[in-house]
Amino acid sequence: MRSRIRPLLFAATILAGLPAAHARELPPTWEGVRERARGQTVYWNAWGGDEPTNAFIAWVGRRVKETAGVNLVHVKLTLTAEAVSRVVAEKAAGRHEGGSIDLIWINGENFLAMKEQGLLFGPFTHRLPHFALVDTTGKPSTVVDFTVPTEGYESPWRMARIVYVYDAARLPRPPRSIPAILAWAKANPGRITHPRIRNFLGSTFLKQALYELIADPGRLTAPVGAEDFALLSAPLWRWYEELKPRLWRRGEQFPESGPAMRALLADGEIDIMISFNPNEATAGIARGVLPPSVRTFVLERGTIGNTSFVAIPYNAAHKEGALVVADFLLTPESQARAMHPEGMGNPTVLDLRRLSPEDRRRFETLPQGVATLSPEALGRALPEPHPSWMNRIVAEWERRYSR
Amino acid sequence: MGTPLLPLKSGREAGSGFLRLFPATALLLFLVPVAAGLAATGLAAFGFLPALGGTALSLAPFREFFSLPGLSSSIGLTLRTGFLAALLSLGIVLGLCGTLYETRLFALLRRLIAPLLSLPHAAAAIGLSFLIAPSGWLSRLLSPGLTGWQRPPDLALVHDPFGLSLIVGLLLKEIPYLLFMTFAALEPIRVREQIAACRALGHSPGAAWLHILLPQLYARIRLPVYAVLAFSLSVVDVAVILAPTDPPPLSVLLYRLFTDRDLGLVFPAAAGALLQLALTAAAIGLWRIAEHGVRWALRRLVRAGGAPLPRRPRAGFFFGAAALLPAALSLGGALALALWSFARSWFFPQPLPVDWTLAHWSRHAPELLRPAWTTFAAGFLAAGIGLLLALGCLQNERVNGRSPAARTLWLLYTPLLVPQIAFLSGLQILLVRLGIDGTWTALIGSHLLFAFPYIFLSLADPWRAFDRRYRTVALSLTGSPRRSFLRVELPLLRRAVLFSFAVGFAVSANQYLSTLFAGAGRLTTLTVEAVTLSSGNDPRVTGIYALAQAALPLGVFFTAVALGTRRRFCESTHHRVNRG
Numbered sequence: 017m018r019s020r021i022r023p024l025l026f027a028a029t030i031l032a033g034l035p036a037a038h039a040r041e042l043p044p045t046w047e048g049v050r051e052r053a054r055g056q057t058v059y060w061n062a063w064g065g066d067e068p069t070n071a072f073i074a075w076v077g078r079r080v081k082e083t084a085g086v087n088l089v090h091v092k093l094t095l096t097a098e099a100v101s102r103v104v105a106e107k108a109a110g111r112h113e114g115g116s117i118d119l120i121w122i123n124g125e126n127f128l129a130m131k132e133q134g135l136l137f138g139p140f141t142h143r144l145p146h147f148a149l150v151d152t153t154g155k156p157s158t159v160v161d162f163t164v165p166t167e168g169y170e171s172p173w174r175m176a177r178i179v180y181v182y183d184a185a186r187l188p189r190p191p192r193s194i195p196a197i198l199a200w201a202k203a204n205p206g207r208i209t210h211p212r213i214r215n216f217l218g219s220t221f222l223k224q225a226l227y228e229l230i231a232d233p234g235r236l237t238a239p240v241g242a243e244d245f246a247l248l249s250a251p252l253w254r255w256y257e258e259l260k261p262r263l264w265r266r267g268e269q270f271p272e273s274g275p276a277m278r279a280l281l282a283d284g285e286i287d288i289m290i291s292f293n294p295n296e297a298t299a300g301i302a303r304g305v306l307p308p309s310v311r312t313f314v315l316e317r318g319t320i321g322n323t324s325f326v327a328i329p330y331n332a333a334h335k336e337g338a339l340v341v342a343d344f345l346l347t348p349e350s351q352a353r354a355m356h357p358e359g360m361g362n363p364t365v366l367d368l369r370r371l372s373p374e375d376r377r378r379f380e381t382l383p384q385g386v387a388t389l390s391p392e393a394l395g396r397a398l399p400e401p402h403p404s405w406m407n408r409i410v411a412e413w414e415r416r417y418s419r
Numbered sequence: 420m421g422t423p424l425l426p427l428k429s430g431r432e433a434g435s436g437f438l439r440l441f442p443a444t445a446l447l448l449f450l451v452p453v454a455a456g457l458a459a460t461g462l463a464a465f466g467f468l469p470a471l472g473g474t475a476l477s478l479a480p481f482r483e484f485f486s487l488p489g490l491s492s493s494i495g496l497t498l499r500t501g502f503l504a505a506l507l508s509l510g511i512v513l514g515l516c517g518t519l520y521e522t523r524l525f526a527l528l529r530r531l532i533a534p535l536l537s538l539p540h541a542a543a544a545i546g547l548s549f550l551i552a553p554s555g556w557l558s559r560l561l562s563p564g565l566t567g568w569q570r571p572p573d574l575a576l577v578h579d580p581f582g583l584s585l586i587v588g589l590l591l592k593e594i595p596y597l598l599f600m601t602f603a604a605l606e607p608i609r610v611r612e613q614i615a616a617c618r619a620l621g622h623s624p625g626a627a628w629l630h631i632l633l634p635q636l637y638a639r640i641r642l643p644v645y646a647v648l649a650f651s652l653s654v655v656d657v658a659v660i661l662a663p664t665d666p667p668p669l670s671v672l673l674y675r676l677f678t679d680r681d682l683g684l685v686f687p688a689a690a691g692a693l694l695q696l697a698l699t700a701a702a703i704g705l706w707r708i709a710e711h712g713v714r715w716a717l718r719r720l721v722r723a724g725g726a727p728l729p730r731r732p733r734a735g736f737f738f739g740a741a742a743l744l745p746a747a748l749s750l751g752g753a754l755a756l757a758l759w760s761f762a763r764s765w766f767f768p769q770p771l772p773v774d775w776t777l778a779h780w781s782r783h784a785p786e787l788l789r790p791a792w793t794t795f796a797a798g799f800l801a802a803g804i805g806l807l808l809a810l811g812c813l814q815n816e817r818v819n820g821r822s823p824a825a826r827t828l829w830l831l832y833t834p835l836l837v838p839q840i841a842f843l844s845g846l847q848i849l850l851v852r853l854g855i856d857g858t859w860t861a862l863i864g865s866h867l868l869f870a871f872p873y874i875f876l877s878l879a880d881p882w883r884a885f886d887r888r889y890r891t892v893a894l895s896l897t898g899s900p901r902r903s904f905l906r907v908e909l910p911l912l913r914r915a916v917l918f919s920f921a922v923g924f925a926v927s928a929n930q931y932l933s934t935l936f937a938g939a940g941r942l943t944t945l946t947v948e949a950v951t952l953s954s955g956n957d958p959r960v961t962g963i964y965a966l967a968q969a970a971l972p973l974g975v976f977f978t979a980v981a982l983g984t985r986r987r988f989c990e991s992t993h994h995r996v997n998r999g
Contacts, residue, residue, distance in 0.1 A: 059940055065955035091940035092951045097678045101844070102939065104682060108470030109851035116857055116939045129682050133471065206573050212664050214675060269578055270664055275956030283554035283767035284570040304764030304774065305957060407681070418489035418666050 042335060046145055049336045054085035056337035060326075061099040062121035064092025065275055068299050068360045075353065080344050086337045091117070096126050103135050103329045115331035118338040122170060122327045124162045124216070125403050130327065131169055137328040137335060139168025144339065146346035147171065151367030156399065157323045158365050163237050163402040170325035173345040174354050174362035177294045177397055178224055178319035179389070181278075185309035187287045192316045194228040197288075198255060201262040207287040209264035209271060209280065213413045217274045220320070221290050222409050226252045227398055228317055236401035245408045252409075253416070260417075282306050292322075294394060295361020298385030302358050311387050314394060321397025323365060348375035357385030438818055441811030445871070446830060448808075452846050452868060453833050459845025463689035471682055480686035484694070487687070489666030494698070497669040500582040500662070501652035501702065504589035509644055511590075511741045512597045516636065517628035518735035520610060524743075529602060531746050533980050535595035536922070537972035538749055539929050541950060542965035544588045544660040546752020548577045549759065549958060551584065554767045556755045562768040571767050578663050585662040589654070591745045593647050597640065598742070599922075603877060603915060604639035607884030608632065630721055634714070639880050641710075642832070646876065648706060649699050649836045656931060656950060669695055677844060685844075692842075699836050753969070760962035779959045787945070787967050794928050794944040794971055797859070801866035802923030805874040806916065812875070813882040814904060817890070831875060834868045839932045847936040857939030865937040866930050870923040877922050881915035914983035921979040925972035945971070 043049050058080075064070060070090065077088035093099055099120050106115050122130070130136050141147045150172060152159045158172040159165065182190045191200040201208055210221035227233055229251040240248070260267035264286050271277040278296075280286045282305060293299070300306030326345065328338045344350055348371055351364040368376050384390065462468065466477040484490075519525045538546075550556050554571035562568040577584045610632060617627035637644075658671045666672065673695060676688035759765065760779055762772030834842070846865065850856040885908065893907035894900065909916065934947050949964035 061940060063954075064951045067955060067957060067960065089940075091943075092948065094951050094954045095678045098935065100682065101678070101685070102847075104470050104685075105844070105847045106851050108468065109848045111851055111854070116941065125681070133682065214679070265573065265575055268580070268665075269575055272659070272664065273954060273956065275954070279554075279956050279958070285554060285573075285767075303957075304762075307764075307766055414488045419492055 042143075042339075046143065049143070049339055050084060053334070053336035053340040055087075056334040057087040057089060058118045058334050058337040058341050059089050059091050059116060060119040060121070060341065061091045061093055061096075061102075061117050063094075063096060064090070065094070065273070067303065072354060072360050076341065076344065076350065079350070080341055083344070084340045086340050088341060096120065096122060100126055100130055100135070103130070103331070104133070106331055107133075107135065112331050114333045115329050116333070117329050118332045118334045119341055120327050120329065121173075121324060123322060123325050124400070125406065127161050127166075127170055127325065127327060128164050128403055130329075131164070135330055136169045137330045137332060138170075140328060140339060140342075141166075141168040141171045144171060144343040144346060146343050149346060149348070149366045149370050151365065151370075154367060155323070155365060155397075157321060157397070160399070161323065161325065162400040162406075166325070170327040171342045171346070172323045172325050172365040173342075174324045174351075174360065175321060175365055175397075176292045176324055176362065177314075177321040177394060178220065179291055179294050179296065179312045179314055179394075180288055181281065181291055181297045181300075181306070181310055181312055181387075182288045183281065183284070183307065183309055184311045185307070186284070190288060190313045192313060194225045194255065194315065198259050198262075201259055204287070205262040206264050206266070208262075208289075209267075209277060209286055210290060211273050211277055212270040213410050215273050217277070217290060217292065218270065219406050219410050219413075220292065222252065222256065222413065223401060223406060224290070224315070224320055225255060226401075226405070226409070227320065228315065229255055233398075236405055237399065239402050239404040240408060242408070245405075245412070249409070249412070253412070278305065281310070293361070294363065295357055295385055295388050297387035298357045299359075299361055301387060312389050314389065318395055318398045320400055322400045324362075348378055352378035352382065355379065355382055357383060357388055361385055361388060363391070438811060438815035441808065441815050442827075445808050445812055446827060448864075449831050449834070449868060449871070452849065452864070453837070453842060455849045456842035456845035457837065459848050460689045460692055460842060463686055463845075464693045465690075466686055468685065468689075471685060473686060480690040484687035484690040487672070490672075493666045493669050493672050496582055496663065496666070497652055497698070498702070500585050500589070500668065501648065503582075504586045504593060504651040505644065505648040505706075507586065508590055508593035508597050508647060511594055511738060512601055513633060513636070514734065514738040515598070515742045516601060516605070517625065517633065518738050520605075520628075522735070524735075524739045528598060528742055528746075532595055532599050532602070533921070533976035534973055535591075535746055535749055536599055537925050537976045538592075538753065538969050539925075539946060539949075539965070539972070540588075540592045540654070541656040541660065541929075541931070541946070541953075542756070542969050543591045543749050543752060544657040545953065545961055545965055546756050547584070547588050547591060547748055548660055549755040550748060550752045552577050556751070556758075559768050560770050568768065577661055580663050582662060582668075585658060585668070587748070588657050588661040589651050591749055592657075593651070594742060594745050597643060597647060599918075600640050600643040600877065600880075601636065603918070604636055604880050606881060608635050608639075630717065634717070637710075642829075643876055645703050645706070646832065646835050646872075648702055652699050652702055653695060653839070655839070669698070689844075696837055703836075753966070756958075756962040756965050758962075759958040760966060762959055765958075779963055783960065783963050786948075787963075790943050790945045790948050791967065791971065793862075793942050794946070794968075797862050797866055797934075797942075797944065798924040798927040798971065798975070800859075800863050801870045801927040802874065802920050804863070805867055805871040805923045806878075806920050808871060809875045809878050809919065810909075810916070813879060814908075816883070817885075817887075818900065832872050835872050843932050843936045850937060850939075856937060857941035859942070861937040861939075862934065862942050865933040866927040869930060869933060870926040873926045874919045874923040877919040878915055881912055885912060917979040917983045921972070921976045924975045928968070928972045 043052055060073065062069070062073060070092070073088075073090045077090065080086040080088055099117055103115065103117060150158050155175065157175075161170065180190065191197045197208070211218040213219055226249060227236065230236065230248055231251075235248060264280065271280060274291060277286070277289045278300065281289045294312070297306060297310045297312045301308050301310060326342050328335055328342070332338055346366070348366065351366050354360050354362050355364050364379065368379055463473070464480055466473045466475060466480055515525070515528075548555065552558070553574050553576055555576075558566070558568065558571060566572075613631055614624050614627045617631060618624065653670045655670045655674050658668050659674070662668050662671060667675070669691070673688055673691045676684045676691065758772060761775050761777065763774035763776040763778070765772035847856065850861050855861045889911060890903055890908060893903035897903050897906060928944065929946055930944070931946050931950050934942070934944050938944070938947070945964060945968040949961070949968045952964055953961045
């Protein structure tokens with residue numbers, strides 16, 4: 017009987033020009049959303065490996081409880097893919113409502129995978145009142161995630177940027193270009209490394225190098241096929257073949273993750289590390305996990321920047337509460353807190369010109385972190401290449417070096 | 420053989436009918452989820468998983484899996500480390516018994532067992548890496564004074580390509596576990612009497628061990644040895660911390676595939692999981708064949724007039740050192756973890772932290788409470804239910820003999836032999852479909868899958884070795900099987916019962932993947948928090964959670980030991996029996 021009704025419903029929906037089934041369930045007004053959100057418990061699945069981020073999420077929980085009566089639970093993940101596979105399992109079991117995840121910290125390939133598999137709720141960002149403050153033109157990565165248009169299926173909450181952290185006590189003048197890094201490694205073998213290739217920072221290390229070595233960086237914004245990749249990435253592999261034996265442990269062993277690499281820098285096993293957090297050095301000093309002598313540099317020709325997002329699974333049990341949290345993350349109060357150098361220190365996704373003078377002052381009065389670069393020194397961000405580049409880099413690396 | 424001397428009509432009949440339900444119930448409880456999990460994984464291995472667009476059966480997942488770069492090195496590494504770890508732990512434990520039985524060192528090890536067993540293996544592995552890494556505590560203590568190292572040396576001391584550090588990490592847990600099973604297995608073997616008999620016949624105690632006692636002992640710890648072999652071949656968390664990273668052991672490779680951002684890799688991962696299952700089965704088969712070979716060689720040795728045995732003191736020194744090393748490394752590792760949890764910062768080559776703080780503990784202590792409660796409640800219930808089931812099954816065996824259902828009880832060990840991630844990802848779908856994921860039922864049920872086999876393993880031998888004449892006498896004195904069971908059989912075996920409860924609790928507290936899948940983020944334990952936070956690689960936070968994670972099982976073990984050695988309890992039971 018159900019199967020007979022469904023086509024009818026489908027036809028009716030099209031005829032009436034109604035939006036898709038999931039969106040229709042929500043209250044039409046933001047007030048209605050807030051009302052239904054009150055008292056809901058939102059399960060935010062987010063990587064739990066970064067202490068400043070965990071502390072920030074705990075603060076967000078306290079604030080949304082006070083301002084909107086929403087209970088926020090941080091479900092700490094080892095890998096974002098855990099949450100993705102949980103949604104897959106729920107879909108496989110036919111639980112299309114009342115899912116166990118309400119909000120996911122996500123971006124890049126995980127977003128693309130979930131979007132392509134139809135696992136996300138949306139579009140929803142147009143419903144968030146504070147989304148209007150987002151700097152979608154000055155910071156295009158807030159609406160284009162790894163060249164994939166977000167189309168309202170995920171909402172930005174902080175900016176990330178590739179930086180290199182180095183120990184100034186041992187290395188007064190760090191190399192500031194990809195060829196210079198190789199020259200430096202030749203003179204100082206074993207003093208630099210990157211996380212293993214399947215960790216996103218490992219592939220990021222090579223992706224950043226490719227940006228500088230490829231003849232035409234414009235090619236990076238489009239998907240790449242196997243033949244083109246072999247041709248276009250050849251300079252990268254020439255560079256890496258020379259660098260690899262001069263990496264830490266002769267390039268035969270790699271740290272498991274970014275934080276594992278940070279421990280190597282802290283103990284003086286390496287002198288330079290790559291990071292996606294522009295505030296890594298300052299936060300590390302403040303927490304005592306990096307020595308006070310660490311500083312930050314970026315490459316002269318620029319580094320890749322991207323954005324962290326939150327998305328809502330298609331079967332989330334508390335969509336209204338998730339929307340309220342996603343909106344709170346975009347408030348000037350929350351964004352200024354996220355940018356504080358003694359907390360996370362991530363640059364804001366907002367366009368400061370659109371804020372009231374009072375709200376703008378929250379950002380202008382933020383202290384400058386001791387080891388954090390000013391926005392001018394950081395320069396403009398390079399856009400992320402299309403995900404196919406990352407996938408091909410990983411596959412090619414494994415083909416060449418995994419035995 | 421099992422019939423009592425005095426016929427007890429009514430009581431025996433009533434008791435046996437009830438008991439007959441146990442093996443069947445246990446099998447049902449286990450086979451359904453395991454079979455469902457394996458079925459889902461098996462289907463995915465052949466390309467069927469509609470949620471990810473796999474709607475047709477094909478061999479493509481296998482082709483994709485076998486074309487993975489580095490796969491043969493991965494398998495080689497797995498087999499090498501798995502067999503070496505199992506062989507070494509078994510060899511050390513048997514050698515220890517043969518050379519040091521009833522010495523002071525043996526007694527010391529017996530006391531060390533509880534803390535060593537309760538230290539979670541992930542925490543033990545983390546502690547080991549904090550100790551032996553190039554920038555680890557040992558290196559810090561010796562540098563730069565003795566070594567001249569201003570910076571950590573460029574040596575692969577952990578994650579070494581051969582897998583030595585992984586093997587050592589496995590021994591840290593496997594030697595204590597096998598030793599624990601051996602202590603229990605030795606009890607019913609009359610070691611002293613048999614050695615005395617051999618001596619009277621003119622043989623050395625060494626020969627008595629090798630030819631008379633070891634075969635008896637080995638027969639009793641065979642299943643635990645298989646469990647150790649399977650564990651060595653499929654462990655994930657210890658391998659992530661200590662094994663080579665590129666290529667990693669098969670278990671880590673599968674874990675990475677299952678959790679890769681590319682969802683399509685679930686298909687080759689499922690195919691790989693089936694391969695790992697086959698590999699584990701083949702390894703156990705090979706081990707069995709080798710057992711026959713060893714038995715044959717020993718027999719020839721006997722006919723040739725006995726083995727030229729090494730002098731006992733020297734061999735004893737070697738085995739004693741080999742058995743104490745894990746204890747020393749675990750203790751050193753735990754101490755390093757404890758130091759880290761109070762350090763504000765601690766950089767190489769400072770021998771101790773220069774800045775101390777309580778800030779980490781005060782920041783994390785409130786967040787420890789909820790997972791600590793979940794760990795305790797789940798462990799207590801899983802171990803309790805597991806113990807009841809095991810007692811029921813074993814008592815059924817004693818009263819009714821080994822029924823067909825009882826003879827298939829070995830199937831309960833499947834959760835220990837199947838690679839966890841493979842069967843759990845299938846089980847997760849089942850839990851979601853039943854709508855019970857994230858509930859206590861799902862959590863305790865999935866913990867039971869792993870805790871029960873260990874409870875059964877540690878209880879079965881002492882229970883089966885129980886002198887039936889006690890029961891016969893008790894039945895005649897108390898007049899009821901229920902009273903015989905509660906007042907005589909249970910109290911006499913209470914040490915084994917309490918210990919198996921503690922083992923079950925420790926196994927439950929140790930569960931990572933099953934908690935992750937069944938808890939659905941709603942229920943979380945100290946182990947899950949510890950592993951998750953350790954991905955942040957902050958040794959201070961890792962230290963706090965690892966210590967908290969070890970504290971609960973440790974407490975339960977000490978309580979079990981304290982209750983198990985209470986004399987008065989035993990005596991009062993005797994009185995009650997006499998009066999009853």
